Each structure stands twice: as C-alpha cells, then as structure tokens.
Amino acid sequence: MNSSTISTELPKTETTAEWPKTETTAEWPKTETTAEWPLWEVFVRAKAGLDHKHCGSLHATDARMAVQLAREVYTRRQEGVSVWVVKSIDITASDPGDKDMYFDPMEDKVYRHPGFYELPDSVNHM
Amino acid sequence: MYTQAMDTAPKEERRAVRSAEEAVLEQRFDERIDAGGSIEAKDWMPEHYRKTLVRQISQHAHSEIVGMLPEGNWATRAPTLKRKAILLAKIQDEGGHGLYLYAAAETLGTSRDQMIDALHSGKAKYSSIFNYPTLSWADIGVIGWLVDGAAIMNQVPLTRCSYAPYARAMVRICREESFHQRQGFDALLVMMRDGTEAQRAVVQDAVNRWWWPSLMMFGPPDSESPNSAQSMRWGIKRISNDDLRQKFVDATVLQARVLGVTMPDPLLRWNEERGHHDFGPIDWAEFWRVVGGHGPCNRERLAARVRAWDEGAWVRDAATAFARKQAMKEQSMKEQAA
Numbered sequence: 001m002n003s004s005t006i007s008t009e010l011p012k013t014e015t016t017a018e019w020p021k022t023e024t025t026a027e028w029p030k031t032e033t034t035a036e037w038p039l040w041e042v043f044v045r046a047k048a049g050l051d052h053k054h055c056g057s058l059h060a061t062d063a064r065m066a067v068q069l070a071r072e073v074y075t076r077r078q079e080g081v082s083v084w085v086v087k088s089i090d091i092t093a094s095d096p097g098d099k100d101m102y103f104d105p106m107e108d109k110v111y112r113h114p115g116f117y118e119l120p121d122s123v124n125h126m
Numbered sequence: 127m128y129t130q131a132m133d134t135a136p137k138e139e140r141r142a143v144r145s146a147e148e149a150v151l152e153q154r155f156d157e158r159i160d161a162g163g164s165i166e167a168k169d170w171m172p173e174h175y176r177k178t179l180v181r182q183i184s185q186h187a188h189s190e191i192v193g194m195l196p197e198g199n200w201a202t203r204a205p206t207l208k209r210k211a212i213l214l215a216k217i218q219d220e221g222g223h224g225l226y227l228y229a230a231a232e233t234l235g236t237s238r239d240q241m242i243d244a245l246h247s248g249k250a251k252y253s254s255i256f257n258y259p260t261l262s263w264a265d266i267g268v269i270g271w272l273v274d275g276a277a278i279m280n281q282v283p284l285t286r287c288s289y290a291p292y293a294r295a296m297v298r299i300c301r302e303e304s305f306h307q308r309q310g311f312d313a314l315l316v317m318m319r320d321g322t323e324a325q326r327a328v329v330q331d332a333v334n335r336w337w338w339p340s341l342m343m344f345g346p347p348d349s350e351s352p353n354s355a356q357s358m359r360w361g362i363k364r365i366s367n368d369d370l371r372q373k374f375v376d377a378t379v380l381q382a383r384v385l386g387v388t389m390p391d392p393l394l395r396w397n398e399e400r401g402h403h404d405f406g407p408i409d410w411a412e413f414w415r416v417v418g419g420h421g422p423c424n425r426e427r428l429a430a431r432v433r434a435w436d437e438g439a440w441v442r443d444a445a446t447a448f449a450r451k452q453a454m455k456e457q458s459m460k461e462q463a464a
Contacts, residue, residue, distance in 0.1 A: 036239055037446065039232070056295070057229045059238060061449035073222050076215075077302070096168045 039088040040066040042073075044080035052084050060085075159361050164290040167233035175360055176234050178353065179289050181250075182362065183231040184241045189253035190224035191245075192427050196260040197269065205263060212309050213266060219302050226295040233291045246432050254413060255339050257421030264317060264325075264332035270310015272333075272340040272378065278303050279374045280344065288361030311381065318386045326386070333382070334390040341405075342413045344371040350410075375403050 037059040043052040055074050060066035066085040074080065094102055110116050119126060144152070151170050158165070165171055194217050201217065204210035228238055244250035255273055260266060281303065284296040317325045345351060345367040357363035365373075375394075382389060393406035415421065 035446065036237060037442070056226060056298075057232075058225060061445045062452060065445065065449070072218075073225055076218065076222065093168070096166065 037061050040070075040085045041088050041091060042066075042070040043084040043086075044070070044074055045082040045084075046079060047081055052082065055079075057088060159288050159359075162361075163288075164293070165288050166290050174356075175289075175362075178357060178360070178362060179292065180231055180234050180236050182357075183227055183234075183292055184236065184244065185251050185253075187224045187227035187231060187241065188245045188250055189256065190220050190227060192252045192256045192431060194220045194224075195427055195430055196256055196258070196423075197266060199260050200263060200266050203263070204266075209313065212313075216270070216306055216309065219306065223299045223302070226298055227292075230289075230291040230295040242435065246428070246435065248419065248428065251417060253343060254416040254421060255343050256427055257416050257424045258335070258339055259423050261335075262328050262332055264314065264329045265336070267310045267313035267317070267329070268332040268336045270306050270308075271314060271381070272310075272336050273343070274303060274306040274310060275378060276340045276343040276374050278307060279370050279377075283364035283370075286361075286364055311385070314385055314387075329385075330387050333387045337389050337391070338408060338412075339416075341371055341375070341408055342410075342416075344368075344374065346410065346413070372402055375405050379403055 038061070039057055040060055040063075041057050042055055044055050045052045058066065058069050058073055060069050063085060067083055070083045070085055075083070106112075152172055155165075155171060155175075165175075197213060197217050197220070201210065201213055204213050228241060231241060232238060241250065245252070260269070278300065281296055281300055285293055285300055287293040287296065314329055317329050321329075348354060348366045348368045351367055354363060354366065358366075379389070379394070379396075391406045393404060395404055396402075397404045416424070419425075
C-alpha cells in the first residue's frame with residue numbers, strides 16, 4: 001500500500017462543508033447567555049501540611065460548580081488535595097498605587113530580622 | 127499547544143501625543159521592564175502594551191480550543207484503549223490551557239464573551255496549523271511530535287514574559303506540554319518499529335504533510351514581522367521567529383533519524399560553517415492563504431466552534447437559572463429562620 005491508496009481510504013468526517021444549523025439553534029432565546037457566569041479565584045493545597053495557594057481563576061454559576069470545575073482545570077495531575085474558591089468580586093486587595101506608602105515603611109526596620117544582630121561565633125547559631 | 131507568533135496584524139502606531147503624567151508613568155514602566163521586572167494586572171501599563179497582550183493571549187487561547195478539534199476527530203477511532211485514554215487526556219489538557227489563557231487575558235479588562243465573540247465572528251485569529259485536516263492516525267502522533275514540539279519552542283520563552291499573569295499561565299502549560307510531545311513521538315515510534323510497511327508509509331505521509339505547516343507556526347520571517355521589535359522591547363517576546371524556527375529544525379532532524387522518517391525538504395542539510403541545518407524556502411503564500419481563512423479546514427473549524435457554543439446555550443442558561451433558584455431558596459430559608 002502506498003500513500004496514495006491510503007488517502008483514498010481516509011475517513012470522510014473532516015469535510016469542509018459547513019455544519020447544518022439546527023432549527024432550534026436559531027430559536028433559542030438569548031436571554032441569559034449574554035450574562036457571563038461570575039468569576040471565581042481558585043486556591044489549591046498541594047499536600048497536607050501546606051498552605052492553600054492561589055493558582056488561577058474560572059467562571060462558574062455557583063460555589064459548588066466552581067469547586068467541581070477547579071478540580072477539572074487545576075488538579076488533573078494530583079496537584080492538590082484540597083480546593084478553595086472565592087468569588088473574585090469578594091476579594092479586597094491593596095491598591096498597587098499605594099504600594100510605596102503601604103510597604104516601604106518596613107524597609108528601614110532591619111532590626112526585625114535576625115541577621116541584624118552580630119553575635120560571637122560560639123553562639124551565632126542562636 | 128499552541129501559540130503561533132501572531133505578528134500578523136499590520137504595524138500599529140502608538141499615539142504620538144501623551145500627557146506629561148502619562149510620559150512619567152511610561153518612563154517608570156520602561157525602567158521596570160529594563161530591570162527585568164514583572165507587570166501585574168493592576169499596574170499601570172501603556173494602552174498599546176495592553177492591546178498587544180490581549181490580542182496575543184486571546185489568540186493563543188483560541189488556538190488551544192480550536193486545537194482540540196483536529197484531535198477530537200480521532201477520539202473515537204484511536205487504535206487501542208491506551209492510546210484513546212492518552213488522547214482524551216491530551217485533548218482535556220488543551221481545553222485547560224485555553225482556560226488558563228482566557229483567564230490571563232481577562233485580567234487585562236476584556237471579557238470572556240468578548241473574546242469568544244471575536245473568535246466566532248472571524249475577527250480574532252488562531253494558529254494556522256489547525257486549519258489542516260487529521261487524515262490518518264499517524265497525524266495524531268505527528269501533531270504531538272512536531273506541532274506540540276514547535277509550540278514548546280515558542281512557549282518556553284513566554285514563561286519569562288513581562289506580563290506576569292501570562293507568564294504564570296505559560297509555566298503551568300509548559301509543565302503539561304512535555305507529555306504531549308513525548309506521547310506523540312512514542313506513538314510514532316511504535317508504528318515505525320513494530321508496524322507493517324504500510325503503517326510506516328502512513329507515518330511518512332503524515333510527516334510530509336505536517337512538516338512545512340509546523341515550520342510556519344513560528345510566524346513570518348523576522349524581516350516581515352512588523353510588531354516584533356516592540357514586543358521584544360516590552361519583554362513580551364524573548365526570541366525572534368527565525369531563531370526559534372532554526373532551533374526547532376536543528377532539534378527535530380535528529381529525532382527524525384531515530385524515528386526513521388525523512389523530512390520533505392531536499393535542501394535540508396547540516397551547515398558546518400553556521401553550526402545549524404540549512405533548510406528550503408517556506409511557502410509563505412500558503413501561510414497567508416491559511417491565515418486569511420482559505421486553508422483546507424478554516425470554515426469547518428470555526429463552524430464547529432460556533433455550533434458547540436450555540437448548542438450549549440441551553441446548558442449555560444439552565445445552569446444560571448438553577449444557581450439563581452438555589453440562591454433564592456437559601457434566601458427564603460434564611461428569612462424563615464429569622
């Protein structure tokens with residue numbers, strides 16, 4: 001068998017013809033589809049003993065669906081043992097515009113770090 | 127899979143007139159990029175940077191979703207249960223990758239519905255490679271080996287993209303993508319090693335058909351990529367189309383030898399002086415024809431997406447109605463308890 005005989009036996013499923021539109025498609029009311037499902041943020045705990053970590057977002061109608069979809073989307077390879085979801089609009093975040101005002105005051109408080117204190121070698125493992 | 131260097135839009139001019147305040151913000155933005163810093167969703171960014179990313183990320187997402195179609199063509203006809211399970215896992219991955227990317231694009235202020243509208247109306251592009259048909263089982267193996275292989279070359283540098291939500295999505299995708307390429311090579315290896323003469327011919331035929339379209343996945347030559355320079359400047363793109371293409375050719379030639387297939391290019395040979403393989407000219411007229419909507423399967427792919435969306439409308443409506451009803455029930459139970 002050479003490649004030209006192979007191509008004659010090809011399945012005919014992939015035609016370039018357009019799909020026929022079913023009658024119902026046209027008649028379905030478009031009431032709800034224009035409203036997007038709410039956005040949820042997904043947090044996954046990789047294994048017992050670790051924090052839940054933000055890993056992405058997805059759309060779902062309610063919390064239960066969000067958990068189900070999070071499982072399908074973010075843990076297909078056992079990446080987690082627990083999932084949290086929270087509606088994105090329910091998250092309050094600091095303003096990136098305030099970043100300097102908010103976080104820079106900690107910059108000059110080096111005495112909050114253990115490395116600030118120089119101790120004699122014999123006790124420096126403290 | 128499956129990004130393609132999508133510098134297929136006309137060169138875009140930036141607005142010349144900017145306010146003084148904007149100029150300061152933009153200078154700070156440029157400094158951050160130069161220092162190798164990341165840009166997060168809520169950070170200030172030039173409008174043109176935002177637009178470029180929305181276009182690239184959404185087209186990348188569309189490519190993942192449309193990329194499910196040529197593979198889906200073989201889901202019911204995989205030769206063994208093992209291959210079927212592998213193929214289904216891969217197709218599910220592509221759906222997941224599309225989702226990570228849509229979510230990354232949404233952080234830039236575009237909505238999922240807007241993006242899907244753009245795809246369905248033909249306004250948004252997706253990778254031209256999916257407008258070719260999957261005619262034999264070997265095509266599924268070759269897509270894994272060559273198409274996913276090319277996609278990985280494209281995508282690995284994107285994990286260092288300056289826009290952090292995109293980079294994070296790419297890290298996740300690249301981690302999963304390696305399985306796609308390896309399973310494809312493995313499927314082909316079995317056919318070449320244990321197959322009949324006819325089965326080996328099917329593999330060679332598939333390689334012949336997919337080789338050139340795979341090289342086109344890296345996008346037009348650097349000399350004809352109008353927006354490349356700006357994307358490089360902004361750290362959206364890290365390696366040029368031609369450099370990535372060369373890297374891909376060099377990597378796959380050895381793999382083809384292991385497999386026992388040849389590439390359909392009489393000019394393909396090692397160039398000692400350059401330290402790279404030379405290869406024949408790419409038919410860019412074909413590339414532009416396919417990008418422009420006239421590939422073998424453009425109409426079928428888009429029609430399949432539109433049909434899936436339209437026929438799924440009642441499911442989306444039902445889920446929304448159910449959620450609303452549940453919420454109302456909960457509300458009235460709370461009120462009764464109070």
